[in-house]
Amino acid sequence: MENSAPHSSGLTKTLSLPHIVTLYIGAVIGSGVLLLPGLAAEKAGPASILAWLLMTILVLPMAITMGLLSAKHPSSGGVSTFVRLAYGDRFGNMVGWFFLLSVPMGAPIVAVTASHYAAVLLDWGPLQVYLAAALILLAVVSMNVFGLQVASRVQTVVVGLIVAILVLAVIAALPHAQVSHFTPFVPHGWLSVAQVAGLLFWCFIGWEAVTHLSEEFVNPEKNAVRGVLWSAGIVALLYFSVALLTVATHSYGLGRSEASLSVMVQLSLGPVGGWIVGVTALFICVATVNAYIGAASRIAYALAREGSAPRWFGLLHRKYRTPIGGLLFLTLCFALVLTVLALGWIDLARLIQLPNATFFATYIGGCLAGIHLLKESRYGRLAAWTSLIVTGALYPFLGWSALYPLVIAGLLLLWEKRKKTTVPARS
Template identity: 20%
Template sequence: MSKSLFRKKSIVSILKDSQDGLSDAHGGGELNKVLRVRDLTALGIAAVIGAGIFSTIGEASYHGGPGVSLLFVITAITCGFSALCYAEFASRVPVSGSAYTYSYVTFGELAAWVIGWALILEYAIGNIAVAISWSGYFNNLLAGIGNAIGVNLSFPGWLTSNYDSASPELYAAAPHIAGIPIILNLPAFIIVVLVTYLAYVGIRESKKSANFMVGLKILVILFVIVVGAFYVNVDNWSPFMPNGFSGVLKGVSAVFFAYIGFDAISTTAEECSNPQRDLPKGMIYSLIICTVLYVLIAFVLTGMVSYSQLKVDDPLAFVFNAVNLPKVSFLISVSAVIATTSVLLVFQIGQPRIWMSMSRDGLLPRKFSTIHPRFKTPSFATIVTGFLVGIPALFLNLTIVTDLTSIGTLFAFILVCGGVLLLPPQEKNPHSKRFRLPYINGQFIVPVIVILFAYLFRNELPQRFSFAGGWEVWKHNIPFFFFVVAALIFTILSFVKKLSLIPVLGLLSCFYLMTEIGFRNWVVFFIWLLIGLTIYFCYGYRRSKLAQA
């Protein structure tokens, strides 16, 4: 019996368990192997292009102006480093679990639990936000249809709001039970129930639905780009960065939230017909397609109206209303409903599979790894996910949900990039079609890059380490202080041990993006991790399969 907190699963044992079917944990069934490159790319695009491009892009454009297009490229490069690291792991460890499974192989059980717990934050909290966003777009869509036919089809305000954001007028208009006003977000709950059912009845149905929604969504987005280009006023692109580069960086969390999702592809590894070949391609293709669309949309938005007008919840619909194109604005509402539905679908597929992997390893009760005998899906875990997302979506107004989701996801990316550095080297096989992460010696490149960035930000660095504003100001710089320490450590390690460039740059770039997220969200994130560690030491540590071995 292993007592170590860092006991690891071997890649060989993981692959063998997958091939054997794990009938004792699966409930006697295996998952359908039906996904190919096209399907994986569609799932990635479905997860990435959603709430971000239809809502948070407005806030980012307001702060960064046309320069927000650079932030999309910077964030895409950061995600690209992580995608390549995910691809290296996924091609070696083609089983479901995403960063959780990958961390179990390289860092050991404690780190695997931490990352699995953080991924719950990413998927569940992120999906609550998406469900609430879907509700708003859907109600706007109903209002538009109602105006066209002269009938009020929209939900009353007390059925699309929450206690935190409800106005005094809404409190007065809402029905009361025992003197308590009833205010909830019913559409958000309904869409979670419907999507959870779709995920429950099987990956084949979910795959077909995702492919349809992605195809329609991209057609609408391309239509928006083409039509909007005719209404662009190039004068709006000047100044390019009205609030400087610091203004552009204010949109980090919103822009990164728009990219969250491509890692969800790796959680469907067991449903791929050829995971070692198809998973890496699906990740990279979806990331490239989404980046091109984001940059084009950013230029269209900031070209059609001044960046100063874009601090709105529905920026795409807003700009077309601003140029007197209400029909296109209506089309945006339709697309937004489809987009957020597809994001919800992919995350509802991904979360149960992470729980399934944790259950197989004994870190969660065995019930979470039960596979439905007919639908071949993790049935119990899917139902629990539905409750975890649906119930809070009824009542919550998650003002920090974007930052919380981003910080959890970036944390996962950091561990994946770090994990690649710890993977044992493999002999080259010219006949193998497995993806291999290109090795670029970072011995001199990493120090040069770090020195270059220190020079470019030489005016900002003294402010970051200044105590002039007292604790209330300096506490927000604590994450940046740890980033500087990490950058120095990896610079030295890269020079001494000739570390691979791509995972080092991925780790440091993700860490830097985390430093741009508010201090309050770091506090909440650490509280979440403490809760997870409590559960691990009270249950998973003793019941782990490695503990019994």
């Protein structure tokens, strides 16, 4: 079929609607579902479920904006391509680098998180934790070498298991739910609900990652938006159900908030529930890493095509037509970041602030592009404006890490200026 044929020199269209949906779910449902329901409930009490509901509504325009842009302009460059079309190459390349330099730190953080869950169950030491994280990253990179058709099939199985386990957790908690756990409803004031809403934004980041795979969508005009809507509905239902049952069973507080899902599952399943949550953590983290490594390797490929990255970033595998240049760059970065973490030069809490800032900057660029490129769609432009207002309002609260994208932008501008001055003039 024509839709599944490879481009003469580019990427192959292999991702159907089910693959797209599972990639979106895998990118968005991260370790936050294991950590934040309990922390949010501890900070805002039962009213935290209103914050979950609010963020579910607010992030929908963001997801729709990314889906509409992917449908209209499918490209491995993702958000950077949208910004390039709207505002020119300089800003497009800048946003591309924002995303590309997020993943070398973000993926190891997620892999180490998965390893820590395994360490609790298997009594591992620090060396085993980082070796396991390295193996997770290496396995996902290897899957992506063989193509997104292989990676997306694995993703479909993994996401299916994640959904099944989270549904099991909710069902297991139902007999222990009590109405009395919802009073007092706002024990810490309404300001705490607003603060929790900002915290929960991190649970819904991920829509931008799959835009970088849109060049490989089968029928992107139809499937990109459908994939966003299906996945957004599933993600919202899962998040809200887990958060609601966390409050209804009071599986938080007294030092239990960071493991609230485990506490909730063990109400019915006992110690075996700890193993279920540990396996869930591994699945969730593998799915997230898979989506982001696939996306980042393709933005590296796109930047090389645009001349904004070294040429070897654009190398494709001769047989599988996958971006092995970008995958090699990421692998080298992963080795460096894991080494820095293992040596204790920086901890996860501080490191995570840097990719968070560049993800925010990427979203802001995508929203600005959506306002320009979706002029003909009233709903598209409304979604883009709503997303821009939400992300722009939250950006100042990032603190010192908000400077990281500005540093990247400054270095890129200096590199471009130097490149122009070193190119010999033609006679």
